[in-house]
Amino acid sequence: MSPVSYPDALRSLLTAVSPVGKETVCIGDALHRITAERVLAPQPLPNSRRSAVDGFALADVTRRQWRVAGSRAAGELATDPLAEEDALAVMTGGGVPDNAKAVVRVEESHQLGDSLCLADGVVANGNINELGHELMPGYSLLDAGCRMDAIRHSTLCYAGVSDLCVYRPLRVGVMLSGGELLTPGTPPRPGSSYECHRALLQPTLEQLGCQCTFAGPVADDPQRIHDTVEQLAEHHDLIVTSGGVSMGKYDFVRPLLKQQEFELVVDRTKIKPGSPLLAAKRGEQLFVAMPGYPAAFLINLFLYLVPVIKRLAGWQRYAPLWQHEVLNAPLRGRVGRSDMIRIQKRAEKVAPLADQLTSHYCGFAQAEGLAWLDETRSHATAGESVAVCWFDALVNDGGQ
Numbered sequence: 001m002s003p004v005s006y007p008d009a010l011r012s013l014l015t016a017v018s019p020v021g022k023e024t025v026c027i028g029d030a031l032h033r034i035t036a037e038r039v040l041a042p043q044p045l046p047n048s049r050r051s052a053v054d055g056f057a058l059a060d061v062t063r064r065q066w067r068v069a070g071s072r073a074a075g076e077l078a079t080d081p082l083a084e085e086d087a088l089a090v091m092t093g094g095g096v097p098d099n100a101k102a103v104v105r106v107e108e109s110h111q112l113g114d115s116l117c118l119a120d121g122v123v124a125n126g127n128i129n130e131l132g133h134e135l136m137p138g139y140s141l142l143d144a145g146c147r148m149d150a151i152r153h154s155t156l157c158y159a160g161v162s163d164l165c166v167y168r169p170l171r172v173g174v175m176l177s178g179g180e181l182l183t184p185g186t187p188p189r190p191g192s193s194y195e196c197h198r199a200l201l202q203p204t205l206e207q208l209g210c211q212c213t214f215a216g217p218v219a220d221d222p223q224r225i226h227d228t229v230e231q232l233a234e235h236h237d238l239i240v241t242s243g244g245v246s247m248g249k250y251d252f253v254r255p256l257l258k259q260q261e262f263e264l265v266v267d268r269t270k271i272k273p274g275s276p277l278l279a280a281k282r283g284e285q286l287f288v289a290m291p292g293y294p295a296a297f298l299i300n301l302f303l304y305l306v307p308v309i310k311r312l313a314g315w316q317r318y319a320p321l322w323q324h325e326v327l328n329a330p331l332r333g334r335v336g337r338s339d340m341i342r343i344q345k346r347a348e349k350v351a352p353l354a355d356q357l358t359s360h361y362c363g364f365a366q367a368e369g370l371a372w373l374d375e376t377r378s379h380a381t382a383g384e385s386v387a388v389c390w391f392d393a394l395v396n397d398g399g400q
Helices: 006-016 151-157 197-207 220-231 253-259 295-313
Strands: 022-026 055-058 065-072 086-090 102-105 110-111 115-118 140-142 162-167 171-177 210-217 239-243 264-265 278-282 285-290 321-328 337-344 349-352 369-373 384-390
Touching: 006 264, 006 295, 055 065, 115 285, 140 151, 171 197, 171 220, 171 295, 197 210, 197 295, 210 220, 220 239, 239 295, 253 278, 253 285, 285 295, 295 369, 321 349, 349 369
Parallel strands: 065 086, 171 210, 171 239, 239 285
Antiparallel strands: 022 162, 055 086, 055 102, 065 115, 110 115, 264 278, 278 285, 321 384, 337 349, 337 369, 369 384
16 A cells, blocks of 8 residues: 555545444533534523513503512512512512513612602513523534533533433553653663653543553564554554554564454555554454654644544544644745644744754644645745644644
C-alpha cells in the first residue's frame, strides 16, 4: 500500500469506523456523554400559566382600584377564577388564574392595606407566561451527536428530561513501546528518552469521554508486542500504539498485524512530520499505530486519531475545523507532501515557530496550532492566507 495524502488518509479512517453501541442513562449521569438520539421535550414549558414578574394578577383591566385577595408564591397554582374586583398578589413564577387578563408590576402599583390602585392603565395580556409559551411537548431540544456540556445538561434538566439515550463510552487500549523509554521522574540515562505520550494522550482521551487502559512501555520484542496487542483487543474498541511503525529493522507492528488478521486501512501518509502512520481493522475493531517521535505522535493524534475517536464515540461533527488565517511571516514546505507547521497567533495573524524539526518537541509548549501547506505548495509568503487548525478547538464540539 502506497502513502496517501492527508485528506485521503483521514477519509479512509473515518469511513472505516462507525459509532459504538447505545445505552440509556438517567439525566443525572448524562454530563459529558454524547447523545445517540434526538432529545424531545417531554412536557410544555411552562406547564401552567405563570407570572413573569412580581406583581398583581387582574381579571378586569378597566378598573382603577381592586381588592387584594390572596397571593401565590413561585410554583403555587391559582385554580380559582378571579372576581372582577379582586387582585391576586403573585411572585415571579407564581400561578395566574385562567381568567386573569394581565399582571401589573409591583413597582407600577400602589397598595394601601387591602386596596390596590394604579396610576396608569393596564396592558392586556402583559407579564403572563402562557402554558407552553417557551416550548410544547415534542419540541427538539438537542440533536443526536451532541456532547452534554454543563449548559446543555442544565437545559435538559430544566425541561424535565429524566432519561437520555447516549453512546456508550469508547474503550481505548494504548500500548506504549520502546525499551529506551524512561518513566518521568526517574534519573536520566544517556541514550534514553523520557516517555511523554501518556501525558499527552490520557487527558485528551479522558476529555473526549473515553475509558482508557495503558500498557507499557513494552520492549521492542515481537512476542511481547503480539501478546500485549491481543490482551488489549479483548476489551477495547480502539487499540493505539506508539513506535515500531518505521520502515527499519525494528518495525515489528506491520508483520504482526498481518499475522493477527488485521486488514490495512492506511499505511503511511504524505505529511511531515508524522508520515509513518499505520491503521488496520479487524471486524469492528480499529488498530492505529502511531510514530514514536513525540512531534510526529502529537500531529497524528490531532489530525487523525481525535477525529476517529469522535466518529467512534458518536459526535455529530468530528472532522478537524480548518480556517483561513493571514501569515505575518513566510512558511516553507515541499511539493508532493502536506507540511504541518507549528504556529502561534500574533497581532491577529499567524507566525511559524522558529524550530520545526521533527526530532524536536519542546517548542510545542509555545505552539497554538498547525498551519497546513498542502501538496501543491512549496511555500507561502507573509500576507498570504493559509489553512490553520487550533489545538484548543480540536477536542471541542465541532471544533468550535
